[in-house]
Amino acid sequence: MGKFFAVVLVIIAVASAYPIVMHQFPLPQDISTHGHLIDDQLNETMVEAGISFVGAQLVLAFFLWSFTGRKPGSALKNFPGGARVLVIFAFVIVGLEVLALGVMGQKAWANVYFSAPSADALQVQVQAEQFAFYFRYPGPDGKFGQIHPEKIDEGSQNYFGLDPENDVPARDDIVSGELVVPVNREVHLMMHGKDVGHSFYVRELRLQQDFVPGLDLSLHFTATKIGKYEIVCTQLCGLGHYNMKAYLNVMSQGDYDNWLKQQSQ
Amino acid sequence: MSETSAQQAHVHAPPEGFIRKHVFSLDHKVIGKQYYALALVSVVTGMFLSWLMRIHLVWPNAKIPGLELLSKVGAPGGVMTPEYYLSLLTMHGTLMVFFVLTNAPFAAFGNYFLPIQIGAEDMAFPRFNMMSFWTTFAAWVVLMLAFVIPDGPPIAGWTEYAPLSAIGKDAGPGMAWGASLWGISIAIFCIASLLGSLNFIATTLDLRAKGMTLMRMPLCTWAWFITSCISLLAFAVLLPACILLILDRHAGTSFYIPAGLVASDRLQPHSGGSPLLWQHLFWFFGHPEVYIAILPSMGIVSHILINSMRKPLLSAKVVIYSMMSIGFLSYMVWGHHMFVSGMNPMSALAFSFPTLTITIPATILTLIWLGSLYGANIQINSASLFALGFISMFVAGGVSGFFLAQPSIDIYLHATYFVVGHFHMVMGVASLFGVFAGTYFWFPKMTGRMMNEGLGKLHFWITFIGTYCIFMPFHYLGLIGNVRRYQSFVDDYMTPYLGVHKFMTIAALITGAGQLIFLFNLIYSRFKGQPAPENPWNATSLEWSIPSPPPWNNFGGKHPIVYHDPFQYGVKGSKGDFVMQDSPEQVPASGN
């Protein structure tokens, strides 16, 4: 049965690696400026993980094949070098790998988190609530109105709790269920959680960030390709979590300007 | 330290009467079996819940026959509502992590075998031990009550993030009394665990027999000892976290809830709290918890491998130090669950380095196991199959951790099926393989009967191949961005991948059915199995020097004297190629 086990292990190792090697589950297209750093890191990690996984399964298989069902009285041997060689290998190889990935990963991380949005980035606010995302643009006056939680009235679509009667900058704020942005323009997305924890995730942007009620968090990104992409919530937020999404609609600058004008009417 | 007097201080009278013998028993062996039984009931329940979840994911609007009996509100007409899916998900996770993976490899086997393996008559505090089990049972009852209350179980996942878990019924169905029952149950569980851990530590340090130095303890004893040290600190943090949660929910405090939240159209009357506080407290427990789940299995697997290979591991000391480093490092990595949580992004780097560093002791262990197989004389039986399978599974589950340890990759993979695949493989499969291995190995000792080998092997093959089929695809789905904790996939994006979900569901149902073989084997063998000798595996540790099953005081009133470590295999012993720990015979120079 040891030899059977070895064969099963080889099949499993190959079968597990197959979908990866054959690119059957490719990453979605990358429409961001920093995404390639993440993709490179992921691919490099995949190679190392793949070698480790397949390697370990094959070694296990080889040892099972060789050292099960041995004739009684066969001599016992020790792995050449014993524990010392393996410990050194682990420290050096894994240590180096770990260091490399850790250092390499800093760049991708820094790109997303350690750079401030540029001063002329498009300012958009996103509010996450049970169970939708709503986006707010400041409107022609360039200023966001104040949020009043006690004035929120979803029945009349006042999702942000704006008070246009008394708060002048709120009057021209544009509220939309879609995140509409012009292509190749940096967007500064300010995040506000209305009720519980949610998260903002756009696969194609290689971006994910939790909304934390009570904290002012923000993201900035530049979308490089026109199209419609899903924004999905990835933080369990209640019964409608599975149906909490919006669309990122990346348009040409001209189309975006038209859209903005239409919303202001 | 005088071991003899510590030993004698714990001599107690034999139990009398049914209740003292089998219900409120002070005997660590009975308590170990009680934990095992609780874990068994929990794992069957948890597995059943996972079947319901997997069926629903593939056929969301189907009428599941009989489901309405479980919950009229949760499944009207047999069609599972979105919130009931989340309830099942929450209960599945909670049962599996706490009542299975903390109970079975650690509390059950540890309780049964730690005192015997160190040559003691019982645990240091038998009454605390009894209390630990019954407190755990009370926690279980409180948790299961959530199924029968009208509003149903909570829907916030086993991680119960605030504010969803803290604001009360306005957060959604199940978040009224369901979530409170969860908090109370886990708080009670924490108390039980703290008592248990204290017992393990005191027993290991104080009650070792003469000659049983720390370095002569079997590797599973070491694993239980290290686990109980981790457990003491970890559960000590979860307990106040749960208490604060209960206070927020019922006493109007705001530990986790900031001002200005509007849920169910109502302004929540709280202010000043931080949702991140819950995450910190929870994961400060939660990460060590996953090592509490895996370390005992690592110890059990090491213990069984040595026996099956008929030779010691390349270095027991390295294994012990590696397990200790994993335990130590486990406290420095909790923030890797929070890379995108809104913490200062600098902290991600601070947490990422120790997380990647844990790879080193984990790799050392794997290489030691693998390297030790070289030149061995591996005996195949049900127990060794699962022990060997553990190595395969641990690697499979561990390498995905490599991705998740890097914050930049985690931006993409966080909260996807990649994470779900990762933790199911290491915890749900690898750790459970340790439990299966331990069961097949120690069943003869615990019951005096052998389990059926044929059925055991069949069980192994179905489980080994089946769990790969179920959980490997989780990783692929994660790579394409399949989000987790969704009760169904209503987006066009996921349509091409629904076939993969179907495959996983069918694999899960088949593998689950295969577990019935194990259950049957357990129950049948308990009554009809072949009578077991004292040492069916020709093993060296002290549990194999006493009758199967052991008498109430383990060593029959005698105090064993230990002459060797438990790794004396491949030597010319009087009984064969091994020398038992309590045998005074000398071992040729190459041993010791």
Add this chain to the structure above:
Amino acid sequence: MQMKRVVIAGVVVLAASALAVANPNPAGGTISGKVTYEGTPKKMKPIDMSKEPSCAKMYATPPTGESVVTGPGNVLQDVVVYISAGAPDDAAPSSAAVFTQKGCRYIPHVLAFQVNQELKIVNEDQTSHNIHPMPKLNREWNKSQPPGTPPISEKYDKAEFIPVKCNVHPWMHGNFAVLKNSHYAVTGESGSFTLPNLPPGKYTVTAWQEEYGDQSQEVTISGGETKTVTFVFKAKPY
């Protein structure tokens, strides 16, 4: 000559009374009228259903919000006009009041029905809804309704105006008007209402609009006449 006029007048009066006595109007009196507004009501915004494509695609142009629905001639629709005092409570009719989720909207936007009358909630959409009425006096509940599942049956035992929301789709909003008697109407496109079959008595007629609140007027019915009542709400631009 004077005598002849008196006699003719007397005969006419007698005849009219005889007619009135012999033929009392069987339907009782009626209160009818219109609900209008003055000022500028706030503009209803189009509803963005992009998060639910299965509903969004049902509309050629997005529907608008319904918290203030006007009609030609400055009338207000969806106003509940009912007898709030002066009439005895009525037993609930056996027919159900039906509230439908269709196109991710509630139809009708305002559903008026009686205490203890069966409320039937239907889901005609391809998506799950979770209806959540938010009462202050009655028992609060919310229920999920996956597509294709049978209607939900509920009832309320206290009179109340209850806002209704959908937990899954934030823009969905409606109202239940749970009333004590059978004398009520909900204004339609013409803004008009009719409350027939009112026995003689002194009544308080109340008009309720979800944004503007309610207004009441006293009306006395003495026989089979129709009394006209007009309600005028002050519209707010915000």
